Amino acid sequence: KNEVEQSPQNLTAQEGEFITINCSYSVGISALHWLQQHPGGGIVSLFMLSSGKKKHGRLIATINIQEKHSSLHITASHPRDSAVYICATNTGNQFYFGTGTSLTVIP
Amino acid sequence: NAGVMQNPRHLVRRRGQEARLRCSPMKGHSHVYWYRQLPEEGLKFMVYLQKENIIDESGMPKERFSAEFPKEGPSILRIQQVVRGDSAAYFCASSPPGKINEKLFFGSGTQLSVL
Numbered sequence: 001k002n003e004v005e006q007s008p009q010n011l012t013a014q015e016g017e018f019i020t021i022n023c024s025y026s027v028g029i030s031a032l033h034w035l036q037q038h039p040g041g042g043i044v045s046l047f048m049l050s051s052g053k054k055k056h057g058r059l060i061a062t063i064n065i066q067e068k069h070s071s072l073h074i075t076a077s078h079p080r081d082s083a084v085y086i087c088a089t090n091t092g093n094q095f096y097f098g099t100g101t102s103l104t105v106i107p
Numbered sequence: 108n109a110g111v112m113q114n115p116r117h118l119v120r121r122r123g124q125e126a127r128l129r130c131s132p133m134k135g136h137s138h139v140y141w142y143r144q145l146p147e148e149g150l151k152f153m154v155y156l157q158k159e160n161i162i163d164e165s166g167m168p169k170e171r172f173s174a175e176f177p178k179e180g181p182s183i184l185r186i187q188q189v190v191r192g193d194s195a196a197y198f199c200a201s202s203p204p205g206k207i208n209e210k211l212f213f214g215s216g217t218q219l220s221v222l
Contacts, residue, residue: 004149033211041196043213086149093163095140095211099149 006087006098013105019074021101023087026068034061034072035086037100043086046072077105111136111201112181113214121222126186126193128217132201139182140211141174144196156182157204189221 003026013019023032034046047054047061049070054061058081060073074081084100112131120126132139141153152166156176167174171189176182186193196218200211 035213040215041218042215043198043200045210045212048210088150093138093140093155095142095150095152097142097150099147 004087004089004096004098006085006101008101009099010102011104013077013103015078015105015107017077017105019077019081019103019105021072021085021087021103023070023072023098024068025070025087025089025096028065028068028091029089030091031089032063032070033088033090033095034070035088037084037086039083046085074103077103079105079107081105111199111212111214113197113199113217115217116215117218117220119220119222120189122190123188126189126219126221128184128186128197128199128219129181130184130199130201130214131181132199133212135203136201136212137204138202139176140200140202141182141184142198142200144198144216146195150198153184186219189219191221194219194221 005024007022031048031050033048036044036046049063058075063070082104084102086100087098089096111133114129137158139156142150143153144150154167154174155163159178171187173185196216198216199214202211
């Protein structure tokens with residue numbers, strides 16, 4: 001079983017701020033996923049990564065395999081980024097999820 | 108190309124009734140996963156299915172819960188004799204064949220409320 005820990009649990013930021021959400025896990029993995037869950041519940045997969053760094057628009061995800069740690073960064077945050085961000089790991093078909101970071105971006 | 112479709116979005120049941128949750132994966136996807144999200148908790152794996160086969164049901168409660176993914180039609184998660192503790196959001200996700208490490212595509216979930 002992989003223990004997936006996220007921090008912070010809750011985050012409030014002013015529009016335009018740079019945001020970092022952290023994720024650590026306890027055992028080796030095949031891949032790490034960042035998910036976004038909006039109010040109303042829909043879940044969108046943002047990134048899947050197994051090494052290095054990926055960028056999509058204002059979102060950047062990094063992973064350090066040796067340290068078993070990943071970060072999700074949001075540059076120039078916007079109120080529409082307000083959501084719960086979930087870190088998940090998988091080994092084969094076994095997925096383990098963090099409890100999420102609730103982000104609120106204030107205009 | 109429609110995404111993962113779940114229905115119903117909301118389901119209300121009284122204690123002791125049966126709940127049937129449906130999930131149609133994305134076109135071309137043959138792997139289906141069911142997850143449960145309890146209030147204030149993270150998503151928890153329940154079951155992983157491929158067409159006509161249950162691959163891993165280690166997250167499923169031993170009693171009252173069952174899942175299937177028939178050759179034709181959607182995957183069904185069935186909860187018999189529901190209790191209040193079954194109230195949760197149930198998410199389905201799918202992925203293409205042979206690519207279990209690829210991105211998961213999630214449905215919008217079914218919110219089950221047991222009265």
